[in-house]
Structure formats: structure tokens, C-alpha cells
Amino acid sequence: MDRWFSVSGLATGLIRPGDAIADRLIAAAPRPGGLVDGDCIVVAESAVATAEGRLVRLDGVKPTPVARDLARRYTMDPRIVEIILQESDAVIGGMPGLLLCRAHGTLLPNAGVDASNAPPGCVVLLPANPGASAAGIRDAIRASAGVEVAVIVADSRPYPMRSGCAGIALGYAGMAAIRHGRAVADCIASTAELVMGEADEGIPAAIVRWWKP
The missing domain is CATH 3.30.1330.100 (CofE-like)
Known part of the structure; x- marks a missing residue:
């Protein structure tokens, strides 16, 4: 049927x-x-x-040296990179604007951290x-x-x-x-x-x- x-x-x-x-x-x-x-x-x-x-407000995030280094390497906001690191088990690699992470039991771009669908000045996890x-x-x-x-x-x-x-x-x-x-x-x-x-x-x-x- x-x-x-x-x-x-x-x-x-x-x-x-x-x-x-x-x-x-x-x-x-x-x-x-x-x-x-x-x-x-x-x-x-x-x-x-x-x-x-x-939601995480970016103005309250203090990037670590590791986050700053990755941000320079992949042309990203170091505050967002810091949040990605906090949400990740490991960073596998990357390309401009994106980190490939192992997080939440799978491989995730930016560990699922999303700035495009968040209020201004924030990211959503x-x-x-x-x-x-x-x-x-x-x-x-x-x-x-x-x-x-x-x-x-x-x-x-x-x-x-x-x-x-x-x-x-x-x-x-x-x-x-x-x-x-x-x-x-x-x-x-x-x-x-x-x-x-x-x-x-x-x-x-x-x-x-x-x-x-």
C-alpha cells in the first residue's frame, strides 16, 4: 500500500x-x-x-594561549575558539573559519558551537x-x-x-x-x-x- x-x-x-x-x-x-x-x-x-x-556571551570569555594560536591559524575569533575547545574532547584539524572536533560522541565542525543562529554577541551551544x-x-x-x-x-x-x-x-x-x-x-x-x-x-x-x- x-x-x-x-x-x-x-x-x-x-x-x-x-x-x-x-x-x-x-x-x-x-x-x-x-x-x-x-x-x-x-x-x-x-x-x-x-x-x-x-547561550554564552562572548564578552565574558577569556581566550587561552592555545585558543589564540588556533584562532590565528584558522582566522577565527579567539573567544569562539575558546568555547569550542571547552566543548570538545579533541581538535582533529581545521580550515579557515572552522575547527573539526571530536565532541558529543562524533566529529563536529566547531563542536556544534553556532554563532549564526545566536543573538548578537553570543553563541549557542x-x-x-x-x-x-x-x-x-x-x-x-x-x-x-x-x-x-x-x-x-x-x-x-x-x-x-x-x-x-x-x-x-x-x-x-x-x-x-x-x-x-x-x-x-x-x-x-x-x-x-x-x-x-x-x-x-x-x-x-x-x-x-x-x-x-
Whole structure:
């Protein structure tokens, strides 16, 4: 039997520290109907991290000599490099504007430290525990809206020898991440990112919805 799906961006507006992100997602869901059982909600990690207060002000960061040396080598802000070092297990290498790091159990550009989706003068870190963040959003949606959804906390990553980025699932809840050998959560994250925007666009999330004819 054929299966179809739709992908819709959720215009929550700008997410700020302390926001109840589940409530913003529920309010942004398309009407009539809103969220329904079986929906998969994909949320940008920067929005989740911002709501969780994972912001660092650059004016309070004092770079170490190691950070200053790497910043000179790779043409970066030494304060941002210092934060990257604090978030990393190791720096593997780099190129102008970017450090390749081992962090959070994988290889990450700049250890996931993001300046592009942060308020001026700040950077946003990855959520401390993306899986727990996804589970918390799912539980809050169930409690507020009475529906059972899956939630993915997504990020974008470049791939070696490929131009551009694709989505990955940093954390998830209410679904299997891998089915029949396919990285389903990553595929859903990539699909959702086609309709999501940068922080200032106010569309940090999407609904992926399946149905049968």
C-alpha cells in the first residue's frame, strides 16, 4: 500500500531563553486540527538549546594561549575558539573559519558551537542532552495537546567531498531511529530542513506527517 507524507514548517517566531518550546510548537501547528497522533516534529537544535539557556556571551570569555594560536591559524575569533575547545574532547584539524572536533560522541565542525543562529554577541551551544530534550518536548506536547507524536532534535552537517549540508538527528523520542538498515531519523531531519529557516526567519521546526490512501 502506498504511503504519502507532507512536510510543513512551523512558524513559532523567535525562540528565547526560558520559552516553553512545546507550547510554541502547538500554537504554530496548522489549523484546523493542529497536531495529530503520529506526527513527527523536527526541531532545530539551536532553538532547543536557546530555550534551554545554552547561550554564552562572548564578552565574558577569556581566550587561552592555545585558543589564540588556533584562532590565528584558522582566522577565527579567539573567544569562539575558546568555547569550542571547552566543548570538545579533541581538535582533529581545521580550515579557515572552522575547527573539526571530536565532541558529543562524533566529529563536529566547531563542536556544534553556532554563532549564526545566536543573538548578537553570543553563541549557542548544542543541547546538553538532545535525546532528553526530545523526550521532554514529546511529553509536554502529550500533556498539553493530548496527542502522541515523535520528536527529533535536528542539526545540519557537511559531508566530506560533498557541497552543502544535510540534516542529522542529534536526539529523538517516540520513534525508531533506524529501520531496515536505513537511518530514518536522519532522513526525516534532512527532509524537514528543506522548509525550516535560520533563527531570524522564525521557522525552527517542521511537521512530517504520514498517511495512507
